Amino acid sequence: MEKQEFLKNLQEVLEVEQTLTVETNLKDLDEWDSMTAMLLIGYVSDEFGVTLTGDNIGEISTVQSVIDFIGESKFS
Template structure:
């Protein structure tokens, strides 16, 4: 999957009104809450078969850090 497609899908999945960039801090978003975290876990699991847990979510800051946690090898 291309990074741009992932970011676009993430924005849609989390129903984020602003445009996400790789430098966007997810936890600074108005839409970020426990439900968004659960949606993120489901989205990543469905798209990449990668399981994120509570500790993973705590360590995520930017969209880029999420991509790195998923694994750069999963993006083209």
């Protein structure tokens, strides 16, 4: 998947108002809470077949850090 497409999808799934970039820190978003984390886990699992654990969510900060967990090779 193209990173741009990922950013667009993520913004839609997480229903955030701000335009996401790879540098956006997800936890700084007004919308970030346990439900947003659940949405992120669900979306990443559906789209990439990667299961983010609770510990992973604890470590995540920027969108790039999510990409790192999924694996850079899955993006073009």
